[in-house]
Amino acid sequence: MEIVKVKLKDRSYDICIGNKILKGIGQRLRSIGISPKTAVISNPTVYKLYGKTVLDSIRSSGFDVIPIIIPDGERYKDISTVEGIYGELLKHRLDRKSAIIALGGGVIGDITGFVASTYMRGISYIQVPTTLLAQVDSSVGGKTGVNHKLGKNMIGTFYQPKLVWIDIDTLNTLPKREFLSGLAEVIKYGVIKDKGLFGFLENNPEKIFSLNKNTLSYIIKRSCEIKAEVVSKDERESGLRAILNYGHTIGHAIETVTRYKRFLHGEAVAIGMYFEAKIAEMLNFFKKRNVLKIKALLDSYGLPSEMPSGINVNTLTTCMKLDKKAVAGELRFILPEKIGKVNIQKGIDIKIIREAFRIKD
Template sequence: MNTLQVELGERSYPIHIGANLLHQPDLLRQYLKTDKVVVITNQVVDVLYAALLRDMLDGVSVEFVVLPDGEQYKSLASFESIISHLLEIQAARDTTLIALGGGVVGDLTGFVAACYQRGIPFIQMPTTLLSQVDSSVGGKTAVNHPLGKNMIGAFYQPRAVIIDTMTLCSLPKREFAAGMAEVIKYGVIYDDSFFRWLEENQQGLKGKNQALLQQMIHRCCEIKADIVAKDEKEHGLRALLNLGHTFGHAIEAEQGYGNWLHGEAVATGIVLACEVAQRKEWMTESEVWRVKTLLGAFELPLTAPTGMGYEQFVRHMKHDKKVQDSRIRFVIPTGIGSAVVTDEVEEALLKDLLNASS
C-alpha cells in the first residue's frame, strides 16, 4: 500500500492506494468518528462490493443507501432523498458517511456531508478509475442541473480516501477508458514525463497490470494533491485541472447526462483544446497528434457529437463556472506538460473549429 497526504492544515487527509484494501477493516475503522455509519452506493457497486464493506464494518451500526446507477442521478432529487433518509434515521454529526462507488456517488455523498447539519464526516472509497484519479481527491462536491454540470455544490474535504485498485478488475472497458481521459489530462497539463510513461506503458495499463495501475494512480493523486494544497478553492492553479471540461460539460449537457460518459466528453474536450492551441501556435502539430493518439489508443472519442456545432457548445459553455465578466475562459495547453487558463480564444476561431468538428 502507498500513502500520500493532501496537505490542508487542519483538514489534511491521507490517500491510501493498494490492492485488496477492501479486506483491511483496521484501515477504514481508524477514520470512523463513532460506530454510526451510512454507506452511499449504487445498484451496480452494491452487488459487487457491499458485502465486503459490511464485513469491514462488522460490529458497527451501518445503513446502506443504494441509488440507481447513472450520471442522471447526480441530482437535487437524489440529494434530497439521501438527506430525507438521514433525517428519518436521526443521523447526527457523529455519523460518518462512506461513498462507495464512482464519481457520481462520491460527489453526491460529499455534498450531502457538507450540508447535513452544516457538515458531517465522510470517507471516499472510489471504485472507478475516474473517481480514483480525480473526483475522490480535492473536496469538490456537487450535483448537476439541467442548465449546467456541477453548478450546485461545495468544497468539502473527506477524512480519508481509500483506493482499492482491485475494484478496477470488475470495471467495464468503456468505464476504464473514460477514467484514462482524466489520467492523460494530468500529463498534458502538468507532467510531460508522465505523459511519456503513459505512452510507453499503455498495453500494460490496458491489461490492468496491478503494479502499473498503482503507479499511475499514485502519480495522478500526487499531482492533484499538490495542486489542491496550493489552491484548494480554485482561485488560479487548480483551474488547470479543468482541461477539456468546458467543452466536455457542454457535450454532456447537450447529449443528456449519462449518454456520453464524463471521461468520454472530457477526451473530446481535450482534443478540442489542443486544436485551439495548435491554431494559436501554442502546440505543435506533432504534440497534438501524440495527445490524439494516446486518447485514441483507449478508444476514446476524438470528435464532437454529430450535429453539435458552435451554437450548441456556446449555449452550454456560457454556464461554465470559469465564466468571468460574461467571457468564457478555457484551459488551453501550451505544450505537453503545461497549460494556461485564458479568455483569449477568438470567436472566429471557435466558430471555425466547432462547426468543422460537427
C-alpha cells in the same frame, strides 16, 4: 499500500491506494475518531459487488453500520435523493460524530460529500471510489454536489473527505468503456503536469489494457499526486485549480449539447483536449507535432477526438459561454504550451475557436 497526502492544514487527509484493500477499511476507520454509528451509501450495482466486504470489515472493527442504497445513474444525482438520504440518517440516529462512507463512482461520491457537508451542519465522510474516474479525479479535492434541472452540478459545496480509500482491484469489474473514460482524465494529468506520465501512457497500452496492478497503481498514484498538489495550493478554484479543467471547456459543452446521452464524461473531455490543443496550435503556443501526439494517444486508447457529427458549432460556442467556468460570459481555456505544461487563457477570439472546429489535420 501507497499513500498520497492532501495537505490542507486541519483538513488534510490521506489517499490510500492498494490492491484488495477494501477489507481493511474498518480497521482504518478506527484511526479517524468517529462515533460507532456509520452509514455506507452505494447503488445496487456496486453494493452487490462490494457491499458485503465493506460492511463486514466495518462491523468487525466495532462499528454499527447501515447501508443506504440509492438508484444507479446520473439522473438520481439530485436534491430529492439527498432528502431521502437525510431521512435515513435521521431515522437511524446518526449524530454529529458519525461518518458516512461513499462506496461507488463519482455520482455516489458527489452526493455523499454533499450530504456530509450539510447533515447536522457537517459530518465526516470517507470516499471509497470504485471507478477509475472517481479514483483519479472526483474522490479527491472536496468538490461535492448534485444536479439541478437547469444545470449539472449547480448545487454544491467544497467539503473535504477525511480519507480516500482506493482499492485497485475494484476496476476488474468496471465496464471497459467506463475504464477508458477515466483514462482520459489520466491523459489530462500528463498533458497539464507530467511529461513522464504522458510518455508512460504512450509506451504501456498493453499493461494498462490488461489491468496490470503495478501499472494501475502508478497511474492512479501520479494522478492523485498531481490533483492533491493543485488542490493544496488552490482549494476553491480561485486560480491554479482551473488547470484541471483542460479539455473541459469544450468537453462540457459537448456533453450539454448531446444532453449527456451520447458521451461519457471522459469521452467528451478527450474530444475537448484535442480541440483545445488545436486552438493552442493556432495561437502558436503549441507545436503541431504535440497536437498529433495527443491525438495519437487518445486514438491508442480508443477515445474519441473528432468533433461528433450533427453538432452545430454555434450552439457549442454559445453553450461554452453559459458554462459556470466562463466568467461574465468570457471564455476561459486551459491551453497547453508543451506536454506537461498548460496556461490559463482568457479573451480568445471566438473566430479562432470556430476555425479550430472546422480545420482538419
